[in-house]
Amino acid sequence: MTSISAKPVALVTGASSGIGLATAHALTRAGYLVFGTSRGEVASVNGPIRMLRCDVTDDRSVADAVQAVVDGAGRIDLLVNTAGLGMAGPAEETSMAQARDLFEVNFFGTVRVVLAVLPHMRAAKRGRILNISSVFGLIPAPYMAIYAATKHAVEGYTESLDHEVRGWGIRAIAIEPANTRTSFDANLVPAANPLSAYDDVRARIKAMLQGMAQTGDDPAVVADTIVKAAGIAKPDLRYAAGKGRKLTLLRRFVPRQAFDASLRKQLGLSAS
16 A cells, blocks of 8 residues: 655665765755665665665666555655766777667666656656766766767756656756766776777876766765755756866856867877
């Protein structure tokens, strides 16, 4: 029997670690009943978080997880899509299979969960959907081409979706973290087609990613931005988090050629 929760109900994908876990805890502190998902085996409860197994690349797995939340709490007020994978390296070394796999998780996984949750929000005539994009969804960086492409897709999808669902009292918002202290760099998939032409840049890419991980924001910083975006009455279409705020301002107001030159200099690339 469905039990209607007195608290607002949140579903957070990818809640077993990193930004997702920090978000689940932050929402709990903010007064939400939180259901988190992980694609691996999970304990049914992680502290106050009710955990569910869910593979965002599988239609049935997503449908079952969403139904479990509705059965357990009566509704879903907030969806936060944090499940995702990273990829870095020369675009030319990436196979089509790798590119498809990354889109399947980062973009189609987001779409799949939204499609499962949206009918419940429409029926309730309220809801909020927060999709985790990235500063790379606004500022594509060298050696991040496919990853940046997935986040650009998330940005475009989210903004279009927001226009479509406002009439039902639902808002869709993109969250743009910058480099964050997570296992992003440790879990990257190696290039399928390594080429000798890029041998000299591999050490640079590794150093860049390690530096980003070491100097990045704590996941709690991103989680705080998510809680803010979830609760504000008239939200913006997108929110940059932590160091991402400075980068997005620079990208929007610094002339393109100057911004590109600075980016290339920081990465040790030629000025041409």
